Amino acid sequence: MLNVENLSIDFFNQEEKTWFKAVKQINFNVKKGTVLGIVGESGSGKSVTSFSIMRLHDERSAKITGDISFEQISLLNLSSNEIRQYRGNQISMIFQEPMTSLNPVFTCGYQVAEAIILHQKVDKAEAKKQTIALFNEVQLPRPEKIFDSYPHQISGGQKQRVMIAMALSCNPKLLIADEPTTALDVTVQKTILQLLLKLKEERNMAMIFISHDLGVVNEIADEVAVMYKGEIVEQGPAKSIFSNPQHLYTKGLLACRPSPALQLKKLPVVADFLTGKIDDASAHLQASNQLTNAEITLRREQLYAAQPLLKVENLCTWYPINSGLFSKKVDYVKAVDQINFEVFPGETLGLVGESGCGKTTLGRTILQLIKPTSGKVIFNGQDITAISKAELRKLRKDIQIIFQDPYASLNPKLSVGQSILEPLQVHKLYNNEAERKQRVLELMTKVGLKEEHFNRYPHEFSGGQRQRIVIARALALEPKFIICDESVSALDVSVQAQVLNLIKDLQREFGLTYIFISHDLAVVKHISDRILVMNKGKIEEEGFPEQIFYSPKAAYTKKLIEAIPGQ
Numbered sequence: 097m098l099n100v101e102n103l104s105i106d107f108f109n110q111e112e113k114t115w116f117k118a119v120k121q122i123n124f125n126v127k128k129g130t131v132l133g134i135v136g137e138s139g140s141g142k143s144v145t146s147f148s149i150m151r152l153h154d155e156r157s158a159k160i161t162g163d164i165s166f167e168q169i170s171l172l173n174l175s176s177n178e179i180r181q182y183r184g185n186q187i188s189m190i191f192q193e194p195m196t197s198l199n200p201v202f203t204c205g206y207q208v209a210e211a212i213i214l215h216q217k218v219d220k221a222e223a224k225k226q227t228i229a230l231f232n233e234v235q236l237p238r239p240e241k242i243f244d245s246y247p248h249q250i251s252g253g254q255k256q257r258v259m260i261a262m263a264l265s266c267n268p269k270l271l272i273a274d275e276p277t278t279a280l281d282v283t284v285q286k287t288i289l290q291l292l293l294k295l296k297e298e299r300n301m302a303m304i305f306i307s308h309d310l311g312v313v314n315e316i317a318d319e320v321a322v323m324y325k326g327e328i329v330e331q332g333p334a335k336s337i338f339s340n341p342q343h344l345y346t347k348g349l350l351a352c353r354p355s356p357a358l359q360l361k362k363l364p365v366v367a368d369f370l371t372g373k374i375d376d377a378s379a380h381l382q383a384s385n386q387l388t389n390a391e392i393t394l395r396r397e398q399l400y401a402a403q404p405l406l407k408v409e410n411l412c413t414w415y416p417i418n419s420g421l422f423s424k425k426v427d428y429v430k431a432v433d434q435i436n437f438e439v440f441p442g443e444t445l446g447l448v449g450e451s452g453c454g455k456t457t458l459g460r461t462i463l464q465l466i467k468p469t470s471g472k473v474i475f476n477g478q479d480i481t482a483i484s485k486a487e488l489r490k491l492r493k494d495i496q497i498i499f500q501d502p503y504a505s506l507n508p509k510l511s512v513g514q515s516i517l518e519p520l521q522v523h524k525l526y527n528n529e530a531e532r533k534q535r536v537l538e539l540m541t542k543v544g545l546k547e548e549h550f551n552r553y554p555h556e557f558s559g560g561q562r563q564r565i566v567i568a569r570a571l572a573l574e575p576k577f578i579i580c581d582e583s584v585s586a587l588d589v590s591v592q593a594q595v596l597n598l599i600k601d602l603q604r605e606f607g608l609t610y611i612f613i614s615h616d617l618a619v620v621k622h623i624s625d626r627i628l629v630m631n632k633g634k635i636e637e638e639g640f641p642e643q644i645f646y647s648p649k650a651a652y653t654k655k656l657i658e659a660i661p662g663q
Contacts, residue, residue, distance in 0.1 A: 098270060100164050101163045101165075117326060120326045134306045136349075146304060149187065150272065188271050190276045204242055205243030208265055227265070233295070260295075274306045314334060318333070404440050405577060408435055408437050411432055412469040413432035413468050430632075432468070437628060444609075446621070446623065454630055496579070498583045508555060536550070543602075564598070599623065626641075627639065627641055
């Protein structure tokens with residue numbers, strides 16, 4: 097159905113007045129009714145390739161050579177008017193981030209109906225009828241209500257389903273799904289993958305599924321193409337790629353994803369394979385990198401012999417639901433409801449659950465960024481819910497947070513050096529600016545950044561580098577306790593491995609205590625000493641990682657484990 101031959105894509109760099117080669121002489125094809133998985137890290141050229149199939153690049157700054165033929169028609173030779181007959185109609189796309197792809201000022205139903213009216217030339221009533229049928233097909237709850245809802249009023253998984261409905265609205269022959277499950281809960285991710293496969297079978301569509309996560313691609317693809325720095329370095333049937341990878345880059349991608357079945361001291365990273373440090377797909381599994389039962393037992397004896405650093409007692413954070421003319425309270429959303437647990441010095445406590453379960457609210461309530469409705473948070477023997485603002489400000493030195501989105505938590509007007517320096521200035525640490533700057537440079541080196549990065553701004557860095565910047569900022573005040581809120585959820589698996597290794601190394605070096613919040617159970621198992629499973633504002637289950645994984649008591653925990661890709 098689709099043939100891509102010798103495709104190269106170059107972009108013009110306005111500042112340097114040079115051409116940059118983003119995709120280099122790639123070849124692949126997609127057969128009717130099959131799924132091609134294109135996998136690779138951010139910047140490998142995956143999305144750029146898919147955009148070229150749809151002819152979405154600005155042709156004034158992009159130079160595309162080679163051939164892309166769809167059912168024997170060369171798409172690159174079509175005029176702007178001719179390509180519109182294919183785009184959205186016969187070839188459709190689900191974009192990576194549904195919130196930025198959906199228009200916030202129009203309802204979800206209007207946006208899907210608009211595509212139907214445009215391509216099928218039907219009236220509004222028929223378009224609405226078809227849209228609601230599509231919402232039913234993609235298994236959206238209460239389709240009529242979501243038709244009239246705005247994007248901000250529905251969850252991330254529901255927005256992704258709206259995008260799928262829009263992509264399917266004109267019954268395309270080829271569907272391109274660009275990272276459609278990135279940063280979604282594992283349970284929502286599994287549902288979306290099952291939905292895409294079901295729709296593909298029912299409609300006999302071809303599909304290109306783009307992802308940085310080989311575990312996800314393994315669930316859905318018939319054929320796989322692995323991209324690295326604009327080139328396809330390996331391609332073939334999915335079974336052979338996953339069971340017997342040939343290229344070092346593919347071996348690295350497969351190895352660096354945390355495995356629930358293993359307890360490794362350090363995750364391998366792609367660079368280990370590409371530099372020859374690891375040359376065999378299983379070399380990272382050697383005995384020296386495995387945590388033994390004796391080592392685990394000794395660590396637990398040492399951790400739990402101490403007094404808790406943090407005690408949470410009957411903690412509640414409720415939000416009132418107001419209704420009527422006078423905004424009368426009619427009920428409460430119990431985001432955190434009667435929570436009790438302890439965290440010990442030097443421990444990593446994993447907090448896992450789906451979006452909306454109350455994980456982030458709990459983390460922010462512990463830090464007093466959100467005031468609790470009731471209950472106590474006792475840090476180092478002191479109830480921090482009962483202290484003054486001045487006392488709390490002093491305490492901020494000891495308790496820090498690494499937010500979910502590093503870009504949103506960095507001031508775009510401050511250089512990264514200034515962002516890390518700022519807390520030192522606020523708390524008047526060190527004798528002068530020269531000493532503070534020296535401390536910042538030491539921290540930047542510690543987290544794997546370079547000294548010359550001091551004067552650069554957040555937009556000049558990759559996602560993984562930005563995550564390192566906010567880790568350095570959290571460490572600046574030498575805290576005892578850090579909450580990591582989904583701090584690796586949107587990163588490539590290879591960058592994720594680097595950041596997880598860094599978090600563990602810093603804990604050993606500085607004796608840090610963590611609460612590590614995530615929806616990804618495989619990541620939480622790798623990094624945690626104990627795990628709390630949270631659901632609907634309550635602790636569903638708690639225990640050591642092997643207890644949670646191999647003997648889960650709650651049905652909710654079992655559902656989370658079953659949803660892990662590649663299980």
